[in-house]
Amino acid sequence: MPERGHINGAQQQQQLQSPSGASIAGASVVSVSVAAASSSNIIEPQLSIAATTTTAPTAATMPAMAKEKASAAVSLGESNYLTELAVVVGMATTAAAAQRLQQAPPAVHVCGCGSASAAAENNNNSRYGSGNKCLTNGHTSPLAAAVASNSSSVATTPQCSKLCCRQQYQILEHVQFSCNMQLQTHQLQQQQQPHQHQQQQQQNPAARRSPNDFIFGRYIGEGSFSMVYLAVDIHSRREYAIKVCEKRLILRERKQEYIKREREVMHMMSNVPGFVTLSCTFQDQRSLYFVMTYARKGDLLPYINRVGSFDVACTRHYAAELLLACEHMHRRNVVHRDLKPENILLDEDMHTLIADFGSAKVMTPRERDEAAEHCSEQRRQHSDEDDEDLDRADNEEDEYYDRDSEELDENDGEEQQDELDSPRHRQRRSARHRGRRSSFVGTAQYVSPEVLKNGPITPAADLWALGCIIYQMISGLPPFRGSNDYIIFKEILDCAVDFPQGFDKDAEDLVRKLLKIDPRDRLGAQDEFGYYESIRAHPFFAGVNWQTLRQETPPPIYPYLPGVSQDEDIRSSYSVPGDLEPGLDERQISRLLSAELGVGSSVAMPAKRSTAKNSFDLSDAEKLQRLEQQKTDKWHHFADGEVILKKGFVNKRKGLFARKRMLLLTTGPRLIYIDPVAMIKKGEIPWSPELRAEYKNFKIFFVHTPNRTYYLDDPEGYAIHWSEAIENMRKLTYGEGASTSTSTSASVSSSAASAASCSSGSTNSLSVANSSAAASSSSPTARRSSPVSTSKSSASVAAGSRTTGSSSSSSSRTGTSPSKKTASK
Numbered sequence: 166m167p168e169r170g171h172i173n174g175a176q177q178q179q180q181l182q183s184p185s186g187a188s189i190a191g192a193s194v195v196s197v198s199v200a201a202a203s204s205s206n207i208i209e210p211q212l213s214i215a216a217t218t219t220t221a222p223t224a225a226t227m228p229a230m231a232k233e234k235a236s237a238a239v240s241l242g243e244s245n246y247l248t249e250l251a252v253v254v255g256m257a258t259t260a261a262a263a264q265r266l267q268q269a270p271p272a273v274h275v276c277g278c279g280s281a282s283a284a285a286e287n288n289n290n291s292r293y294g295s296g297n298k299c300l301t302n303g304h305t306s307p308l309a310a311a312v313a314s315n316s317s318s319v320a321t322t323p324q325c326s327k328l329c330c331r332q333q334y335q336i337l338e339h340v341q342f343s344c345n346m347q348l349q350t351h352q353l354q355q356q357q358q359p360h361q362h363q364q365q366q367q368q369n370p371a372a373r374r375s376p377n378d379f380i381f382g383r384y385i386g387e388g389s390f391s392m393v394y395l396a397v398d399i400h401s402r403r404e405y406a407i408k409v410c411e412k413r414l415i416l417r418e419r420k421q422e423y424i425k426r427e428r429e430v431m432h433m434m435s436n437v438p439g440f441v442t443l444s445c446t447f448q449d450q451r452s453l454y455f456v457m458t459y460a461r462k463g464d465l466l467p468y469i470n471r472v473g474s475f476d477v478a479c480t481r482h483y484a485a486e487l488l489l490a491c492e493h494m495h496r497r498n499v500v501h502r503d504l505k506p507e508n509i510l511l512d513e514d515m516h517t518l519i520a521d522f523g524s525a526k527v528m529t530p531r532e533r534d535e536a537a538e539h540c541s542e543q544r545r546q547h548s549d550e551d552d553e554d555l556d557r558a559d560n561e562e563d564e565y566y567d568r569d570s571e572e573l574d575e576n577d578g579e580e581q582q583d584e585l586d587s588p589r590h591r592q593r594r595s596a597r598h599r600g601r602r603s604s605f606v607g608t609a610q611y612v613s614p615e616v617l618k619n620g621p622i623t624p625a626a627d628l629w630a631l632g633c634i635i636y637q638m639i640s641g642l643p644p645f646r647g648s649n650d651y652i653i654f655k656e657i658l659d660c661a662v663d664f665p666q667g668f669d670k671d672a673e674d675l676v677r678k679l680l681k682i683d684p685r686d687r688l689g690a691q692d693e694f695g696y697y698e699s700i701r702a703h704p705f706f707a708g709v710n711w712q713t714l715r716q717e718t719p720p721p722i723y724p725y726l727p728g729v730s731q732d733e734d735i736r737s738s739y740s741v742p743g744d745l746e747p748g749l750d751e752r753q754i755s756r757l758l759s760a761e762l763g764v765g766s767s768v769a770m771p772a773k774r775s776t777a778k779n780s781f782d783l784s785d786a787e788k789l790q791r792l793e794q795q796k797t798d799k800w801h802h803f804a805d806g807e808v809i810l811k812k813g814f815v816n817k818r819k820g821l822f823a824r825k826r827m828l829l830l831t832t833g834p835r836l837i838y839i840d841p842v843a844m845i846k847k848g849e850i851p852w853s854p855e856l857r858a859e860y861k862n863f864k865i866f867f868v869h870t871p872n873r874t875y876y877l878d879d880p881e882g883y884a885i886h887w888s889e890a891i892e893n894m895r896k897l898t899y900g901e902g903a904s905t906s907t908s909t910s911a912s913v914s915s916s917a918a919s920a921a922s923c924s925s926g927s928t929n930s931l932s933v934a935n936s937s938a939a940a941s942s943s944s945p946t947a948r949r950s951s952p953v954s955t956s957k958s959s960a961s962v963a964a965g966s967r968t969t970g971s972s973s974s975s976s977s978r979t980g981t982s983p984s985k986k987t988a989s990k
């Protein structure tokens with residue numbers, strides 16, 4: 166270990182042993198002078214690193230991200246499995262610096278892109294998170310542990326950070342050196358803490374992890390610069406979600422801080438009920454790996470979208486769990502700053518697990534005191550303002566409705582909606598907007614006014630988001646909507662919230678009390694941080710047992726509007742097949758992405774047409790004739806040259822909101838909906854063999870698709886006709902074999918059936934593999950919409966179904982087979 170002496174070990178040790186957080190933070194700044202890269206100066210320790218640390222991967226095991234493949238160099242602190250979890254995204258150094266390091270040992274500087282203050286903050290926070298100790302190698306904070314276990318560390322200024330980023334670009338090929346630095350520090354750490362290290366080794370001989378320790382079962386989702394996979398630890402056979410972040414993208418997007426913060430806060434919140442636990446992190450040349458609790462049931466957003474909106478019991482439960490989570494975070498001085506349904510994951514039992522801490526803020530004690538002081542100031546009287554809010558809500562209902570229309574329209578269409586709902590899309594929109602306004606963290610729809618106004622950040626920012634999420638669960642849409650961030654921000658700053666008819670009164674009162682422009686006025690803001698007695702005591706939460714909440718079985722997810730569909734649960738039956746090989750090399754990634762895209766799977770194709778005469782089975786001559794007649798029809802051009810088989814006005818519902826649309830059924834087959842006022846096509850209901858039409862009564866009918874149920878209301882009372890027509894078209898397209906949809910479970914008159922079961926423990930859970938096929942047309946970014954499969958549901962429905970003799974009779978009883986719970990839009 167000749168390089169060990171190159172680090173100012175004595176100095177580092179001395180500082181590390183300093184009892185104060187600040188000293189520890191200071192000690193973390195081990196910097197390396199940065200100079201221009203020179204390939205002639207590359208140090209080549211790769212093999213020895215591999216031999217010594219057992220973590221350096223071979224080329225074969227380096228994962229390639231699907232979209233961009235490039236090698237990158239970023240000095241990432243090494244972490245040991247379970248014991249040394251801290252990974253600091255430190256910055257690579259130059260070869261010239263390396264040379265200097267070898268030649269001039271005493272003044273070693275590893276220039277990191279971290280924040281010294283963060284270290285101090287976190288150190289101070291450690292008293293709130295006793296559970297972290299075991300995760301941080303005995304150190305008082307994760308970052309302190311990172312400092313102790315990493316050579317690369319933190320920078321002190323943003324300028325330094327920027328410089329580092331640029332320089333990293335210049336030295337992408339010098340990853341070996343940074344690895345070498347890690348090795349040096351690791352060895353230094355071992356020397357400093359021999360006893361502790363020995364203990365760790367004994368307790369956890371397989372402490373270090375690499376991709377080869379996991380079998381990657383399937384692709385779960387995608388973030389801005391990460392892919393998440395379901396994987397099984399080959400040693401423990403435990404399932405994990407592994408987030409693989411591509412270093413090159415992190416550098417390109419300057420997200421080092423983001424990643425570092427995410428890791429840091431995940432450590433803090435690990436093993437706290439209601440939070441994803443970070444089990445370990447590791448890296449290879451190309452990627453960083455976060456091994457986390459696998460949230461089997463995905464995130465909350467698709468559930469809301471699918472049922473349109475939650476009923477009160479369901480909303481109460483999830484809002485209560487969210488409040489508990491806020492208490493846990495705020496007690497630990499963590500402000501999440503990006504709470505939204507996509508970041509609320511669900512475990513096997515449908516309990517919430519908060520994730521995505523990239524935007525989180527760890528408050529220093531000083532900031533905490535200031536925030537507390539800020540909030541404890543005399544509450545200002547805003548009764549006039551409240552009255553104004555109410556008046557405005559009444560007076561501007563029409564205008565608001567129009568604005569809402571824009572948002573609904575923009576989100577119409579399943580794929581469109583998925584894409585627009587995706588964090589990536591929101592980030593893109595936010596990024597576009599941020600060019601014009603000051604930057605903010607979080608997501609436009611849920612960001613608090615004080616964040617927009619660059620005001621002091623307090624935990625009340627999360628209470629604002631809580632209000633937004635409760636509103637969305639009850640109504641189906643977030644309270645502040647708009648076609649772009651600018652409109653959304655304007656609404657937020659005006660606190661322009663409208664409550665649609667049917668909004669539960671207690672929920673409305675709670676939301677109004679949380680959505681206050683001044684954070685001090687928010688319900689709970691005057692309580693002690695982390696103990697929101699006043700929110701708990703709100704009538705909306707009456708009956709909640711806060712002690713047992715997370716042990717209780719969550720209420721099944723029922724739509725707020727009546728529906729009749731029996732839902733199949735999603736993706737929970739998937740488990741990693743036992744016959745796969747460990748690792749995440751190029752071949753494995755191809756396999757995973759192929760599965761996601763449905764390549765090679767049995768993507769359903771239109772079947773041979775039935776020989777039975779179907780009223781929609783037009784000959785070519787008939788089609789030509791109909792097209793000729795149709796030319797004068799003002800809806801004709803929306804059909805793109807296809808024959809319109811049926812048309813009519815419907816109200817298309819989502820949650821408590823509805824929009825009038827012209828619905829066209831064409832020979833495509835297609836179901837096209839058009840804004841009749843603007844005369845703009847708004848979207849299509851996607852066809853597939855799994856599509857099912859179902860009527861509830863003369864006015865209401867549903868169109869179930871694998872990812873969503875469309876809730877349609879025909880004011881003229883032709884719901885049954887619509888249902889029949891759609892079913893006929895489906896049979897014509899996919900054949901009778903696909904028409905075994907009549908289910909005994911769905912009955913038009915059955916009010917009991919109006920419950921859509923989306924709850925835990927559903928025995929009807931579906932195979933994700935099938936889901937992929939069903940969603941094969943979607944891109945990986947549309948993952949959110951595709952956890953649901955109907956293949957199995959179709960099969961199971963078919964098994965217990967009665968096949969109808971004629972298409973018309975079947976469709977009139979179709980009722981049926983929906984594989985999804987009722988969503989509305």
Ligand SMILES: Nc1ncnc2c1ncn2[C@@H]1O[C@H](COP(=O)(O)OP(=O)(O)OP(=O)(O)O)[C@@H](O)[C@H]1O
Pocket residue numbers: 385386387388389390391392393406408441457458459460461463464507510520521523588589949
């Ligand atoms: N522990 C987990 N269990 C199950 N699914 C997860 C887990 N963590 C993330 N996911 C899913 O993987 C997807 C990508 O997550 P990731 O954290 O990489 O990105 P993100 O937080 O959605 O976006 P960004 O990183 O841009 O903020 C998300 O859709 C999320 O629902």
